[in-house]
Amino acid sequence: MRALLVSLGLLTTGFAVWVSLLLFPFSDDHTVLPDQIQIFDGVSGSSGLSVVLPISPTPISRYEAGTQSRLAVLLTDPTSNWLRLAHGLKTIGVPFLVTQDYRQALAHRVVLVYPMISGRVLTSEAMKALASFPRNGGTLIGINVLGGGLNEVFGYREAQSFGRHFELRLNQLSPLLAQFTEPKEQVLRLGDRQKGGEPVGSHSYLAPKEAPLAVYDDGTPAIVQRSYDQGRAIAFGLDIGFLLAKGYNLWEEGIAESYDNRFEPLLNVVLRMLKEIYRTGEPNAVILGTVPNHRSLSVLLTHDIDASTSMVNALRYAEFERSQGITGTYFIQTKYIRDCNDDIFFNPQGVRDLQTLHKLGMELGSHTVAHSKVLHTFPLGTGTEGYPSYRPYVKSRQTAYNGTVLGELRVSKFLIEHFSPPNTVISFRPGHLSNPPHASTSSRGWRLSIQFVRHGQQLARAPAVPIDL
Ligand SMILES: [Zn+2]
Incomplete structure (x- = not known):
């Protein structure tokens, strides 16, 4: 397979970051004020406990059999x-x-x-x-x-x-x-x-x-x-x-x-x-085709929705992809808190746009709640974080408060799924690709990346880190 990963960034947010820093001064005690959060009446979750399952290294024996060719x-x-x-x-x-x-x-x-x-x-x-x-x-x-x-x-x-x-x-x-x-x-x-x-x-x-x-x-x-x-x-x-x-x-x-x-x-x-x-x-070499549907090349089109104006662009991309018979993956930041990064855009209009993306047949993935550049420094968390009590606050590119890795995963997944039933979110991309060390043990690690798991059953490929959300 010749796989080509194409990621289309819809917006860079550097300018917006510094402008909004002036517009939304931060409260000293790190609490989010009532006018800084989008509350959806009657919506709360996710319930239950997220558990990081123990690592189970792949035995060599899984790959030791086969023909001499x-x-x-x-x-x-x-x-x-x-x-x-x-x-x-x-x-x-x-x-x-x-x-x-x-x-x-x-x-x-x-x-x-x-x-x-x-x-x-x-x-x-x-x-x-x-x-x-x-x-x-x-x-x-x-x-x-x-x-x-x-x-x-x-x-x-x-x-x-x-x-x-x-x-x-x-x-x-x-x-x-x-x-x-x-x-x-x-x-x-x-x-x-x-x-x-x-x-x-x-x-x-x-x-x-x-x-x-x-x-x-x-x-x-x-x-x-x-x-x-x-x-x-x-x-x-x-x-x-x-x-x-x-x-x-x-x-x-x-x-x-x-x-x-x-x-x-x-x-x-x-x-x-x-x-x-x-x-x-090897004269008897056989190469397995790994591209679906007898095509010659796999291309994954992915988009990050991480700024107030991104969703409008996303709908245009999605309509075009739909017209071409292509399914893109849209990583959605469930931004329900106004902070120094940007205004709230996971609001009623954002939810309607999310539902339009879903209806267009696009895959919806998570792009965190806070989109913090320092997600990799966040603690793992308790596994009980939920909306609306989970309130991460980004103060600057290098500083964020009240965020946890499990909170970013659980709460974003819950909100996207809640508003696009019966959807199941299985893809996650950290903001700024700030990959938390929990997602891979080390440079010699066994784990691939964070992927979502439900009811103990792993939904994606085997080598992923099993986080039971
Ligand atoms: Zn992003």
């Missing part, structure tokens, strides 16, 4: 981001299995060793077997080849660690990479040099025997290959599972150029590269 992932560290790699391979339609047994892996024609090749994680017998694999016609993909004497097998002199690399530049002359014709696919971002943050960890393979498949911005080789009579060995200097985890956990802000309205193909290119390597290395 699959790509074999030889897992050398089970605490790595292997599950993210598995999710990525599923999205791109590459059949695979995961095993920690090198003998089982080497029964396949294409083997990807993840997350590293090193004497610390593989026995000398396993190393010897890996070394002879490409010579005997196999395709060996090594992620982070850091030791064990396989330099010669992959055709480079030495690995250089701790480089600060901000770009990955593909070799446009390589037949393996011929499909990448867009400039944005050929030069990929690994960090943001302007913001001065740390790029993702990477290392270089110096003095390669063959032209590298990709180099970093300093010209050192990032992905190298060595060809054999039938086989091939390819070494990546990046942890692609970690990269996928950053994207899937919504922590790509240090890499992505923008969080909306831009083409950011890094993960897409890496996965398509793996697909091409698999297809050329």
Whole structure:
């Protein structure tokens, strides 16, 4: 699948923030005054308790079976981001299995060793077997080849660690990479040099025997290959599972150029590269179609409704999408409190517009109550927050009071569902993409993102963090 996520921001609110700061002075005790809140008579909820369910890590055994024509992932560290790699391979339609047994892996024609090749994680017998694999016609993909004497097998002199690399530049002359014709696919971002943050960890393979498949911005080789009579060995200097985890956990802000309205193909290119390597290395390769309805490309159109004037624009977008047979997702901020961000727009007119969106067949998602830029600092909350007693107040871009993560989730979901029955909200996007750490355990985390759960039954995909709302 070539999935392209298109997010259309309807308005930026920077100007409105500072104007309204002057219009709506804040009470010192952090309470919301009666004229600062929209009360819908007779509406209150949600009732019940929200519970964050315990994490249940996916066992490797779930992915360990399958035919020998699959790509074999030889897992050398089970605490790595292997599950993210598995999710990525599923999205791109590459059949695979995961095993920690090198003998089982080497029964396949294409083997990807993840997350590293090193004497610390593989026995000398396993190393010897890996070394002879490409010579005997196999395709060996090594992620982070850091030791064990396989330099010669992959055709480079030495690995250089701790480089600060901000770009990955593909070799446009390589037949393996011929499909990448867009400039944005050929030069990929690994960090943001302007913001001065740390790029993702990477290392270089110096003095390669063959032209590298990709180099970093300093010209050192990032992905190298060595060809054999039938086989091939390819070494990546990046942890692609970690990269996928950053994207899937919504922590790509240090890499992505923008969080909306831009083409950011890094993960897409890496996965398509793996697909091409698999297809050329396995004569019985089968690629699964992952785009519905026999189409060639999946596009998700999403819109954020987070300013007084957004809903009018949203209706125009929705009418157009409807006319084209497209369903967009509209993330609605249930803004029933006037604060320094903006005026109230989840009011009777806002509700009528919400219902029009629903009638047009659009998906309604939650875009929080408060749309705070510092949602990621909010406490988790009690799981009992409800409308109208939940009253978060945004004082500035960096300060908000009385907000909780569960309050933002529960109350927005309740209000949208209450006013668009029998709708069930299963999608959530934080304001400013301020992703709370509760939504993903860490850069090595197991969790994907917050998705809603009702009555203990998970409605969306399996790897989501289970929050029972
Ligand atoms: Zn927003």
